Amino acid sequence: MTTLLFTHPVCLEHDTGFGHPECPARLTAVLNTLRTSPFAALEWREAPAATLEQLARIHPQDHIEHLLAQVPKQGQYALDGDTILSPRSGEAALHSAGAACAAVDAIIKREASNAFCATRPPGHHAEPKQAMGFCLFANAAIAAAHARAVHGLQRVAVIDFDVHHGNGTQAAFEHDPAYFYISTHQAHIYPGTGRSEECGVGNILNVPLLAGSGSADLRLVWERDIAPALREFQPQLILISAGFDAHYMDPLAELNFNEDDYTWLTQQILQVAAECCEGRVVSLLEGGYSIPALTSSVAAHVRALIEAPKAAQRSLIKNILQRQKARRAAGQG
Amino acid sequence: MYEFLQYQVRDAMTANPIAIGPDTKLREVEELFENHDFNGVPVVDGERRLLGILTKFDLLKAFTLDSHLLVPHYDEIMEKSAEAVMTRNPVSVTPQLPLSRLLQKLVEMRTKSLPVAEDGRLVGIVAREDVLKALRRATIKHEIPVHADEPQ
Numbered sequence: 001m002t003t004l005l006f007t008h009p010v011c012l013e014h015d016t017g018f019g020h021p022e023c024p025a026r027l028t029a030v031l032n033t034l035r036t037s038p039f040a041a042l043e044w045r046e047a048p049a050a051t052l053e054q055l056a057r058i059h060p061q062d063h064i065e066h067l068l069a070q071v072p073k074q075g076q077y078a079l080d081g082d083t084i085l086s087p088r089s090g091e092a093a094l095h096s097a098g099a100a101c102a103a104v105d106a107i108i109k110r111e112a113s114n115a116f117c118a119t120r121p122p123g124h125h126a127e128p129k130q131a132m133g134f135c136l137f138a139n140a141a142i143a144a145a146h147a148r149a150v151h152g153l154q155r156v157a158v159i160d161f162d163v164h165h166g167n168g169t170q171a172a173f174e175h176d177p178a179y180f181y182i183s184t185h186q187a188h189i190y191p192g193t194g195r196s197e198e199c200g201v202g203n204i205l206n207v208p209l210l211a212g213s214g215s216a217d218l219r220l221v222w223e224r225d226i227a228p229a230l231r232e233f234q235p236q237l238i239l240i241s242a243g244f245d246a247h248y249m250d251p252l253a254e255l256n257f258n259e260d261d262y263t264w265l266t267q268q269i270l271q272v273a274a275e276c277c278e279g280r281v282v283s284l285l286e287g288g289y290s291i292p293a294l295t296s297s298v299a300a301h302v303r304a305l306i307e308a309p310k311a312a313q314r315s316l317i318k319n320i321l322q323r324q325k326a327r328r329a330a331g332q333g
Numbered sequence: 334m335y336e337f338l339q340y341q342v343r344d345a346m347t348a349n350p351i352a353i354g355p356d357t358k359l360r361e362v363e364e365l366f367e368n369h370d371f372n373g374v375p376v377v378d379g380e381r382r383l384l385g386i387l388t389k390f391d392l393l394k395a396f397t398l399d400s401h402l403l404v405p406h407y408d409e410i411m412e413k414s415a416e417a418v419m420t421r422n423p424v425s426v427t428p429q430l431p432l433s434r435l436l437q438k439l440v441e442m443r444t445k446s447l448p449v450a451e452d453g454r455l456v457g458i459v460a461r462e463d464v465l466k467a468l469r470r471a472t473i474k475h476e477i478p479v480h481a482d483e484p485q
Contacts, residue, residue, distance in 0.1 A: 018335070249430075
């Protein structure tokens with residue numbers, strides 16, 4: 001069992017304009033890295049376009065139609081100060097959401113242990129009725145709803161470690177206890193939501209971090225707040241909103257995560273997945289605006305995804321040995 | 334404005350700035366402030382390892398009232414060494430820090446400038462004015478290349 005890599009060439013043609021931080025070069029750099037030999041174990045798949053049915057589980061149909069109608073024939077159209085549409089943005093957004101759904105299908109059918117979707121535009125700021133913050137469709141929420149509707153899952157968790165709060169995913173989930181949304185993000189920056197008091201119907205866990213927070217803070221909140229809550233939820237599938245803008249070199253925020261933190265965090269998530277849901281993890285690219293930091297962080301994340309089955313096997317063997325040892329000790333006592 | 338996000342501290346800082354040794358008398362520091370438009374000056378050892386920073390604020394602080402004398406003695410205080418009044422272990426930034434992060438830091442710390450250090454050695458100083466200049470430059474397309482020391 002391997003790790004799947006979903007992407008589509010049209011994701012490189014979502015043109016946000018000169019100098020925009022959410023630029024095609026981000027994805028080009030990520031894909032170039034994932035093509036190198038350390039990632040030879042990845043199985044590449046072309047992302048299909050999401051269907052209207054898939055999108056409509058989260059976004060009202062008239063909103064979808066209106067958004068796609070705003071896609072310009074040429075040049076650019078700004079939905080807001082951050083969010084830009086170019087002629088192929090609609091297609092890119094459809095393939096971005098479609099990648100997430102196809103990855104869910106493949107993982108539930110056990111075609112691979114886990115999957116990474118290297119697509120853009122990202123999705124976690126897109127609310128059901130409002131595209132914003134570089135995001136057009138709510139990819140993670142759409143994939144979670146797809147897992148529920150098509151595969152009958154009862155409990156789906158989304159872990160969002162992008163430096164910005166995923167207001168869109170939260171808005172899609174906040175009334176439905178079948179979903180659990182967990183977000184670490186920098187407090188007091190865009191989009192302004194994600195306070196710890198926002199907890200939906202007990203299914204939202206927001207963990208805002210102060211500017212300057214780094215490795216130690218991440219480990220503290222994971223062990224104290226996130227891991228226990230996630231284990232208690234017993235997810236049948238874990239989706240990751242994998243933004244890498246909490247990296248210490250990112251120009252749009254002030255958290256100080258590094259590559260090792262992303263490896264560690266990915267391993268922790270995989271560990272819970274191994275315990276709760278046979279390791280089923282689908283990770284979706286969100287933000288990350290320093291291209292060198294993004295590339296090395298994605299590499300750390302994907303390496304951990306690839307190594308997950310081996311790590312799970314090791315931990316399984318260790319558990320069996322420990323149990324045998326305990327039994328023998330009990331027998332002797 | 335997007336271009337500003339690509340700038341690093343090294344694109345805006347003053348490289349190899351004037352620095353003083355720990356034994357420099359405050360009288361000389363005052364002169365330095367008099368002759369240059371500095372708000373503060375880094376204090377380094379013989380190998381340009383950053384020991385501290387001495388600002389006009391530190392200089393003023395040397396004259397505040399204390400329990401030692403009823404009236405501070407100007408000449409006596411001006412004979413003190415930089416080491417006696419400087420801020421030790423100052424916050425410094427690396428040349429690679431995104432300039433947007435430096436801007437946040439200057440605002441949060443309400444400070445006017447920060448020393449730039451690499452492996453503990455002073456390589457530059459970066460001030461409010463440098464960031465303002467970079468903001469202006471970033472919005473005039475292609476006037477000055479980013480990372481001037483790297484091939485384009």
